[in-house]
Amino acid sequence: MAQGDSLQACNFRTTDGKACARSVNEDSQYCSLHFGYDRKITDEILDNPRFATDFQAVLETHDGDWRGFIFPHGIKLPKKITFKVNARECRLASFDLKDVVFKESVDFSDAIFKGAFALRSTIFEDIVKFDRCRFESSVDVLYVQCKKSASFYRADFLGRTILRANFLASVNFNEVVFHDATIFSGWRTVSLRASSLISVNTVGFISVGSKPSVGQMIRHLLVQTRNSISRFAQCFKNMTVNAAKNIHRRLMAFHRRFAKADPDTQIYRVFEGVGELKGVVFMKPDQTLFSEVNLSKVYFSGTNLRGVRFLGVKWWQPNFKRNGLYDEVSIQLSTDGPYRHLSLPILEETCRNARVALEENRNFNAASDFYVAEMEAAQAQLPGFMRHFFSVNALYKSVSNYGTSVATAIRMLVWLYLLHFSASFYLELQSGTLPQMQQFSEQAIRSIKVLLLTPDPKFANVSTTQSWFDIVLRLLGPIQLAMVALAFRSRIKRH
Structure with missing residues (x-):
């Protein structure tokens, strides 16, 4: 606030009915932090020159209560935020962060991002929520790490979306709608090793006078002999070291040719913990890509994966010793009979959609495993002895594991x-x-x-x-x- 302004309590109220604790000028109905958005007139976020100054004062006091703020363009955040952030129902003209670390929980639930949304090399060390958010433009989540649970429940992504993130704990994408091209992608970081250098000692020479004596000549001869021996030893040492380096380099090249993993490369596969993509809608499945992603702990119940592309994806389920969905683990191995019985038809349909998607990707080996999962879900729905003996499915499984083994x-x-x-x-x-x-x-x-x-x-x-x-x-x-x-x-x- 400008010096000399008369102040009064802000009459803006948040969604939970609590009044904003900040002060405003008498000639302003709302404080500048909540001013600048009128959906009835423009449905746009207006310029607000006073916002940056007032928001900076909020940051300096470590006040994370940002509920209902109207963020104009060009707002910057510090590189490290050590307090909890509650930004529910905010309106943001744009959101662009780079190398920012959030030490405490962050909640942007029910927020609307009018412009581009970009997170680059950002780290969330605590819980982060974007539930029911609306992203009206492009979304670029690049090299972002979420060390605790993250949630995008029922969010709407209207623009092109790139999610190159690493979720170390659980993440919730249930009932999310992706309206445009979407990419879930991991990435790799390579660390280079500095090789040690071998220093070579120089050998000095002894100058001899123009008229050396016999003793000087003998000493000079001894010095030259010692220097020659030293040079020969150094040369032999260098040759031995170079030969050893050459052999080591060839061995490493041979090992590299047949190695399956690189100790100097760290791979981030998006879903390190349990992921939930239940009921997700991909409006453009032919433009949806999962690349370098670990899907072995991701739920897909109710999500149609037909048309989606998969590149370098991990599906392996150790419980079944084949590829499959994590839904199958929780349903087939469940001890709750009613839950398993009600979930089997959904599991069968989800496995069928995944199989078709993999066949369209020409990945027939993985598709065969999903065909087994589909048939086992259908067989598990049969009553009594038909499930194991007196049925075509049971016979088909026993003679060839549904034609796949x-x-x-x-x-x-x-x-x-x-x-x-x-x-x-x-x-x-x-x-x-x-x-x-x-x-x-x-x-x-x-x-x-x-x-x-x-x-x-x-x-x-x-x-x-x-x-x-x-x-x-x-x-x-x-x-x-x-x-x-x-x-x-x-x-x-x-x-």
Whole structure:
């Protein structure tokens, strides 16, 4: 406030009914911190020359009660804010922070950001909230770290959005609407190692007078000999060090070629803790990208991922030893029967959407894992024994893990072959003849021919029981062979 102004209490009231504790001029209805926005007239934030001065006074007193403030363009914050910030229902013409550290909690819930929203290399060391915020222009969250929980619940992102952030704890994006192109992206930082340098000692020379004596000549000869030996030793040392460096460099290059991780590189994969993206709406899924993101602890229930692109994404679920959604872990392993029963149809639909999205990205291996998750969710909804035995899903899982596991399909084929061979060999032993290696070999060959539907006149006259064994293998064998081919095809390409 200007010196000499008469002051009175501000009659602005926040959403919770409390009056603003600041003072205003008598000729102003509201204090300058709440002035400059009239939705009925302009729906814009007006210039407010007095705001910067009054807001600076608020910062100097470490007052974080910014509720309802109308921030014009060009407002700056200090590099470190050590007090709690409550900026609910604010209106901001623009918001551009760089290298700012918030030591305490920050709450911008229900705020409206009219212009560009940019956070660069900003750190939130405590809880941060942007619940129900409206971002009406572009959003650039670049190299931002949130060390505790963050929340964007029911926020609206109307412009292009880039979220290159690292959430170390939980983050909530439930029911968020992204109206334009959206990027969730991690990043990498590389630290360079300074190699040590080897210093080389210089060797001095002894000058000799024009008329040296015999003693001087002997001393000079000894000095030259010592210097020559020293130079030779230094040269040998340098050669040894250079050779060692060269060998080390070649070994490091060889190791680098086949290494899968770089100890000098730190990767930030956005979701380090549990992330919630339930009921999220991507209005432009073909312009939505998840890059270098860890999605293994992210909930996606109710979110349609069809059309979304994935690049370098981690889906691995150790509980199932395959790729999958974190929703599957919480639902399939839940001990709450009613909750699991009600959640399974949603899980099936979410896995189906994720599978389609991965197939559109031509990532067929991960898509196969999501197909398994989709089928297991459908199978878990079946009643009683149908869930494990008397159903097509249960049979399909046992013979090839829903057409995705080559090992399962081959194992089942081998079991069919061994079962036929063992039963046939047992019948032959029942005839009373002693087993011989030739009989063993012939029966093994005969089982292979029956499996491959190859006729053999040598074994035309067999018992009725043996005929039934042959019929069963001729029916099931080709089907299981088809399962093996299908499993191979699903791991190579799926249309």
